[in-house]
Amino acid sequence: MLLTLRTRLLSLVTTAISLGIVVAGIATQPVMSLFCGSISTTSAWILSLGAFYYGHGVGLGGYLIGGALACALCGVIGSPLYHIKSLLGPKQPEPQVKMAKVKEAPVKPKKGLVATTLRAITRTFFRLIFLVLGILDTIIYTSFLEKKGATKEDRNWFWNKLYEKDEDYYEYDEVYGGEVQNDHPEELWIFCNGIMNDVDDAKRACKKITEMFGRPCKLLHNPTDGPILDLLECLMGKTGLFRLGCTGPRKLLRNILDKEMKKDCYKKIVLVAHSQGTIISGNVIADFNDRIEDKEKYTVEEREVIKKNMSKLEVYIFAGAAHYMSGKYVSHLECLSNRGDVVAVLGHIFPNILKSIWRNTRGNGIIYDHCKDHVETSNWGHSFIPHYLAPMEKGCFSGSKLATDYWLKNPQKKNESETSPLISK
Structure with a gap:
C-alpha cells in the first residue's frame, strides 16, 4: 500500500508533538508520585505542563527542565533509593x-586492543555515512518520488545497511x-x-525467567547498535x-x-x-492479524489455520513501547508497566485521552486492546530484571497470570488496590 506524503507528514508531526508531551510532562511523574502518592498519567501530564509554564514565566524553567531530565533518568535506571540499597546491600546472585547436563562453553579468543579499536572506528565511520544518506534518501523519496506517483514501497537501503544485524535465535543449550x-x-x-542488551544480558534474562517460572526459555536476540x-x-x-521496513529481528520472530x-x-x-522487544512483538502480532483479516490474499481455510495457531499464543509485554498491541486472536495478552517507567509512557501508559492523536504511517493512533493491563503505581525504573521481575518476587504485579x-x-497476594485496574478492552 502506498503511504502518501500526507500520511507521513501527519505521523511525523504527531510523533514530534507526542514526544514533546512525554519530555515536558510525563518525565516529571516519578517525582510527583513522591509528593502526591498514586497519581494518574493524565493528571501528572496536566500538572507537569502547568508547572513548566509557571516556572518559565518566573525564570525557573532551567531548574524545572533539569529536574524533569533527572526524573526521566530515574524512570529508566530506577529511583536513587533503589541504587543506594543495591550498593549497600548484598550482591544479587x-x-x-536446574540442568540435566552441563557442557563446557567454548573459549572465545580475545581480540587485541588495536584490532578492536580499528574495528570500532571503521564501524562508526560507515554508520555515520549510512545515517546521513538514509536521512537524505528519506527526504528525497518523500518529497519527490511519492509526488510523482511511485507505487512501490521500497525499503530504504541505507537504513537497512545501517541496521544490518546479527540477530539470532538461541536454542536451550x-x-x-x-x-x-x-x-x-x-510449552x-x-x-x-530490548535495547542495549548484548547476548549475555539477554541470556541472563532467560535464566531469570526459568528460575522464577520453571520453564526453559529460548532467546530471540535483538542486537544493540548503541543507545542513539x-x-x-x-x-x-x-x-x-x-x-x-521489516527489521531483521521482526522477520526472524515472525518466521x-x-x-x-x-x-x-x-x-x-x-x-x-x-522494551524494544515489545515493538518487535507488536509488529509481528500485527502481521499475523493482517493475514487473518486479509480476505483477498488468503482463503477462508488459510485464515482459519492462522487463527487456530494464534490461539496457542500467550504474550507478556513488559514496559510496552509498541504503537500497536492487540490480543484479539491470541490466547492471552498482558501488558505490565511501572508508572515511573518513561519508556512505557511512550506506548502502554501514554495518556489515554491522547492515544488517538499519535499516528503511525498506517494512520492509526496507539492501540492496546484485548489485553489485561497491570501498572504498578509506585514503581520506578525500566530494566527487566531489577525493575520488573525482582519486584514481582516481592509481590508486585500480583494480578498477572505470570x-x-x-x-x-x-506469595500471598498484595492488596489489589496496589495494582491498577484493567484499562484496555
Missing part, C-alpha cells in the same frame, strides 16, 4: 537453573550452556529483549517513519512463530518481550 531440565515440554517460551541508533530504530519500528505454532507438540507458546499461575514461589 546469578539466576539458578545455547542459552544455558547445556541440556536444561524441562518439566513442561508441551515453548521465547524471550525478545537503538532509540532511532525504536522510533522507526514504532511509527513506520523513514521506510526502515519462528509461524513455524513453531504449527507444531502439534506445543500446546502453548509463551512470548515474553521487554504471578498467579506460573511463578514457583507465589
Whole structure:
C-alpha cells in the first residue's frame, strides 16, 4: 500500500508533538508520585505542563527542565533509593537453573586492543555515512518520488545497511550452556529483549525467567547498535517513519512463530518481550492479524489455520513501547508497566485521552486492546530484571497470570488496590 506524503507528514508531526508531551510532562511523574502518592498519567501530564509554564514565566524553567531530565533518568535506571540499597546491600546472585547436563562453553579468543579499536572506528565511520544518506534518501523519496506517483514501497537501503544485524535465535543449550531440565515440554517460551542488551544480558534474562517460572526459555536476540541508533530504530519500528521496513529481528520472530505454532507438540507458546522487544512483538502480532483479516490474499481455510495457531499464543509485554498491541486472536495478552517507567509512557501508559492523536504511517493512533493491563503505581525504573521481575518476587504485579499461575514461589497476594485496574478492552 502506498503511504502518501500526507500520511507521513501527519505521523511525523504527531510523533514530534507526542514526544514533546512525554519530555515536558510525563518525565516529571516519578517525582510527583513522591509528593502526591498514586497519581494518574493524565493528571501528572496536566500538572507537569502547568508547572513548566509557571516556572518559565518566573525564570525557573532551567531548574524545572533539569529536574524533569533527572526524573526521566530515574524512570529508566530506577529511583536513587533503589541504587543506594543495591550498593549497600548484598550482591544479587546469578539466576539458578536446574540442568540435566552441563557442557563446557567454548573459549572465545580475545581480540587485541588495536584490532578492536580499528574495528570500532571503521564501524562508526560507515554508520555515520549510512545515517546521513538514509536521512537524505528519506527526504528525497518523500518529497519527490511519492509526488510523482511511485507505487512501490521500497525499503530504504541505507537504513537497512545501517541496521544490518546479527540477530539470532538461541536454542536451550545455547542459552544455558547445556541440556536444561524441562518439566513442561508441551510449552515453548521465547524471550525478545530490548535495547542495549548484548547476548549475555539477554541470556541472563532467560535464566531469570526459568528460575522464577520453571520453564526453559529460548532467546530471540535483538542486537544493540548503541543507545542513539537503538532509540532511532525504536522510533522507526514504532511509527513506520523513514521506510526502515521489516527489521531483521521482526522477520526472524515472525518466521519462528509461524513455524513453531504449527507444531502439534506445543500446546502453548509463551512470548515474553521487554522494551524494544515489545515493538518487535507488536509488529509481528500485527502481521499475523493482517493475514487473518486479509480476505483477498488468503482463503477462508488459510485464515482459519492462522487463527487456530494464534490461539496457542500467550504474550507478556513488559514496559510496552509498541504503537500497536492487540490480543484479539491470541490466547492471552498482558501488558505490565511501572508508572515511573518513561519508556512505557511512550506506548502502554501514554495518556489515554491522547492515544488517538499519535499516528503511525498506517494512520492509526496507539492501540492496546484485548489485553489485561497491570501498572504498578509506585514503581520506578525500566530494566527487566531489577525493575520488573525482582519486584514481582516481592509481590508486585500480583494480578498477572505470570504471578498467579506460573511463578514457583507465589506469595500471598498484595492488596489489589496496589495494582491498577484493567484499562484496555
